[in-house]
Amino acid sequence: MRSLGFTVALGLAAALLGFVAAWQWRLGNFDALLGTPPVAVGQRVYDSFTPAEVKHIRVSSGGASAGFSLRENGWQAATPWEDRMDPRAAVAIINFTLAMRVEDLAEADDVDPSAAGLEDGSVKIRLEDADRRPLANYRLGRVSPWKAEVDGAEQAVATVFIQPRDRHRKRHVYLCAGDINPLFKDGLKFLRDHRPFYFNPVSLGKIRIRSQQGDLTLGRETPQSPWRIVKPLDLPTDPAAMKKLLEGLFELQAIRVSDRAAASPPAEDAAVKPAQIAITTFGSEVETVLEIYPPESPENQEVRATVSDRPNTRFELPLKPEPGIVSLADLPLAINDLRDPTLTRLNVASLRTISIQPATGAEILISREPPQPWMTTIDGIPCEANEENLFALLKAVTSSRATGFESDAATDFTPWGLDRPVLTLRFLSRDNQVLELRFGLDSRGGLFVNRAGTATVMRVDESFLASIPVRPYEWRHSRLWSVDRVNLLGIMRVDDGGPPLVLKYQFNQESWQAGQEGKDLTPRLDPARANFMLSVLEGLKVSRWLAANDEQALAALAKPSLSLTVTEFTTDDEGETAGIMDRTVVFAPAGTPGFFFGRLGEDPHPFLLDAETYGKLAAGLLER
Incomplete structure (x- = not known):
């Protein structure tokens, strides 16, 4: 038979087990009795709420305290000022709290509060939901000597001491990545929004x-x-x-x-x-x-x-x-x-006709009917317009900016020389809308522009006029010629007045022969260099066309530094061979750095060629 003491002991044990079970059923854990287990290294201190749940923030530091609430007009402070909280500070506090990742931890009794910056008067932060229930409550200590590696950060980041103040979580101090201590300096003044405007x-x-x-x-x-x-x-x-x-x-x-x-x-x-x-x-x-x-x-x-x-x-x-x-x-x-200082915002895709009317020259008309290219008429002959100059013109009128606004109520345009414009540009779109820009010079040489039909006068940079080609020959297409290697028979090249180098070409075999003064130089000819020179000749484009009476160009071309004569079969309308044709282009150094003069056969207009292209044509073809 069991003793009375044993029976009492069993009863006490059963009561204790019942109490523990009831406690666990009521609270779901034993944290109130034993304390919350510490957060493991690598885990976040707070992860049970989202930023949207935070509706109130309380902060204190060094005797100063402030309370903030999220309202319809943003985060507002009730104390110590009735004013707007800096929303960037609110976001920083909430994001920092949710991002606090444990790098190390220790028992609170093993940490010196003053050394960790966790003594009385240190920064305390409390986040609450709409019903004022706490979501996070902790002390923010000082920056520690240790750095943390964070994914996505190029350099190691600072770590700070954190001590939770939530119920049952005060027994540990954590070292967490990040630092927002500067927000709480000088009596929390940085939490007050210093920006007068806050808007989307x-x-x-x-x-x-x-x-x-x-x-x-x-x-x-x-x-x-x-x-x-x-x-x-x-x-x-x-x-x-x-x-x-x-x-x-x-x-x-x-x-x-x-x-x-x-x-x-x-x-x-x-x-x-x-x-x-x-x-x-x-x-x-x-x-x-x-x-x-x-x-x-x-x-x-x-x-x-x-x-x-x-x-x-x-x-x-x-x-x-x-x-x-x-x-x-x-x-x-x-x-x-x-205000918009751009001369005009043309819809380039809708343009059909451009008129260029200089004060001292004939009108130049450029037009197109898509998908055909832009065309112009030079000396009574229709031809493709110069694409580079067309691009420069459209870029000038759509990207050039006024340097000043002279008047928005002009009635007499004489002071700006606009009563007798030095240049008039007209643009006609496919819906027959016309835009006309008139350019004038005042007595001091300043350049001004007026859009016809308006009272506005704008000042523009004097260099604008130089960017607009106003002579018909300048609107010739930049392509010098068309060389077809299928019909090519040969090229004669003369360097600095020396003996001609004769190159014969066979398209079917894609082979070259070279001769000079009766000698066969084919073994010394580099076919790759010859093919490269031919590819440059096929698509040769001039940098700029010059006037027929350009004295400097004519004098230089009288003694060319390079002459190339291309011999080709000519064909009739049915593609049959009709004869043989020679065309010669000559080049000479120009006075302008980076360019060479050039002229094709009897064409009255010389041109400028960039030095880089000239160098490709003049490169040596023979191995030494």
Whole structure:
């Protein structure tokens, strides 16, 4: 028979087991009794929530504390200021918390709190959900001497001491990769948004500017529409300038922010209105207005400002350019800074006719009917237009930018020489729309342009005229000739007036023979070099055509440095051999560095050839 003591012992054991089972059933674990097991190396300290669940952030450091909540208008601070939290700081805190990966760990009793930066007054961070339930609660210590290797990082990253303050998790200190300590310096001031504006650039529909240069309004109909100046004139904007303005407004940051009640008010001057930059988003009629007060003296580097949706805050914004920051001086705020300075935005694909009318020459007409190439007429003979010059013309009128805006209300164009233009360009599109640009020179040689039918006069760089070919011969196609190796019989080459080198060619065998002064030099001829010279001759293009009376070219070509005579079969319309033809092209050094003069047979117009192509033609063909 069992003793009474044994029975009591069994009863106590059963009660204890029942209590433990009930505890485990109620809480799911024994963490409250034994403590949460430490997080293993390589694992994250917090992984049970997502960034979207975080609705409240509490931070304290060195006696300063702040509380932030996510509202419809972003992260807002209730204490110690009633102002917007810097959303970048909120994202950094949340992402850092979720990314804390354990590199090493120790018992809290084995770590000196002061050495790890975990003593009283250290940074404490608490993240909460919408119902104020804690998601993460920990102390952030100082940076440790050790570095961590992180996937995707080019260099090892810093590590910091972390001590969770959640229930049942206080017994361990972790070494985790990353560091956000700089966010919490100087009384947590970096958690306050120093940017006056906070917006999504895609959502902006209107920008209103009041500056010393005047008032203007920018607008667009949809997020996909281009920005336009809508007041005081309807003008297209410069995409690069608009990009600079939007990026500048987004990145503009105060050097200091303070509570408006605590800051001394700026000096008021009834005669001088504060400058304003106001933004409005699509679907809203409410402006967010930044008011910028005049500097108290010309030497001031900063100016005071306020913004309408942060009534308790005053900003000190950088006024003058400084390296590494966006200042007010960096923002394009004047109409001439924001308007499109491009001469025209032609739809090149729709062009059908181009007219070039110089003041002292005949009109040049260039036209096409796709898919045919661009054609022109030179000396009464239709021919293909020079593609390189056509590209240069279209590039000049579509990419050249005005260097200044003279007037938007001109009625008398005489001061700019536009009453007697030195050059007129007309562009006719397939829908019969005509664009006419008139260029004039003033008494000082400045070049100006006016689009016919408008009152706007723009200044352009004087070099623009040099980029437009205005002589008919300049519009000849750059292709010098067409050499067909199928019909090629031979090439006679003369270098610097020396004895001719005669090359005979057989297309069927793709072979060459060479002779000079009755000697057979075929064994010394390098066929690869001869074939290379022929390939250059087949597609030979001139760099630029010259006037028939170009004295420098004519004098140089009287003593050529290289002469090439090509002998070919000629064929009739049915492709049958009709005879033999010789064509000779000569070259001579030009006074212009990097070029050689050239001329084909009796063609009255010499040309320029680039030195690189000349070198390929003049390269030696014989082995020594």
